Amino acid sequence: MLWVLLLLVAWGAAAVSCIRLCLVTAGAAQRQPCGPREHTPPELNLYETAFLAGGPHRVADLALVSMHLRRRLLLAHTGWATVVDPEGRDEVERTVIRAIGPGGQSRIAPIRASAAAADAVRTLADRLVAAGLAVPHGTRTTLESAVRSVRGAAVLVVALAVTAMLMPGQEADQAGLVASWFGLPLVLTLGCLAIARVENPPYSPWASPTGQRWLDSLPAPVHGADRDLLAAVAVRGVGAVQDPALRAALLSGPRS
Known part of the structure; x- marks a missing residue:
């Protein structure tokens, strides 16, 4: 009956x-505003839109693309940026220029990481959180951690079930009984x-419900103008870049 001990661990x-996931989800729902606040800005700039859609690294990508299009920065397909x-x-x-350094040239990946962690982006994030458009950092990371723990528990249940069924001395009819008992915690x-996915749809993890409604209300950009390309990068990320050389430059190096 050693499998009973494994079952207790699984349960x-x-x-x-x-x-834990239920408590975290309930707490996050209570902290979210029910609707737009009085001080919610009627229109967001592209940096703010980029943060809501993809977080601080999306803001850095947008700045790099914008500077490249305006010939302030040269992004090479080899993964180097030149001022x-x-x-x-x-x-x-x-911030991007400071991240490149006094030499005027650097790899794009560390520039992107440094710009994403800069005070300018944190200030932008704080402003969006105060307006009720962005999810506070602590709430987002706690929810992600709770979801990962449930996934880990599901994997553990399956592993314990297989271990219990493969233990020596198990009878054929008992294996089915063991599997059914482990099926309950699974x-x-x-x-x-599944409930957490319904309650927290796979939208941007950075935007609050109000911020997500803002993103959903944005019209689809029309390709052709630089402003439209920047709007597409803000909402969809580097995948919206059609220039293969520029896309290769932005995708070079590690990305979070």
Whole structure:
């Protein structure tokens, strides 16, 4: 009857992880605003839209593409960025130039990472959180951690079930009984993940419900003008870039 001990472990892992996910989801729902706040801006700039759609790294990508299109920066398909105009138009562009360094040339991947973690992007994020458009960092990471723990519990249940069924001395009819008992915590974890997916649709993890409604209301950009390309990059990311050389430059190196 050693399999009973394994079953208790499976039930414990499933119950604890599912309860934690339910509590985190309920707490996040209580903290989310029911509708737009009085001070919600009527229109967001492209940096703010990029953050809601893809987070700080999307903001860095947008700045790099914008500077490249305006000949302030040269992005090579080899993954290097070269400063052409050292005067940034805004704080995000100035952050990118500082990330490149005094030599005027650097790999794109570290530039992107440094710009995404800069104070200018954090200030932008704080402004969107205060307006009720972005999800606070702590809420987002806690929810992601809770979902991962439920997934881990589901994998653990399956592993324990296989171990219990393969233990020596098991009779043929008992294997079916063991599988059915382990099926209950597995159904619990999978059901909890399904409910969490319904309650938290696979939209942007950075935008609150109000921010997501803003993103959904944006018209589809018409290809042709630089402004339309920048809007597409803000909403859809580097995949919206049609120039293969520019896309290769932006996709070079590690990406989070």
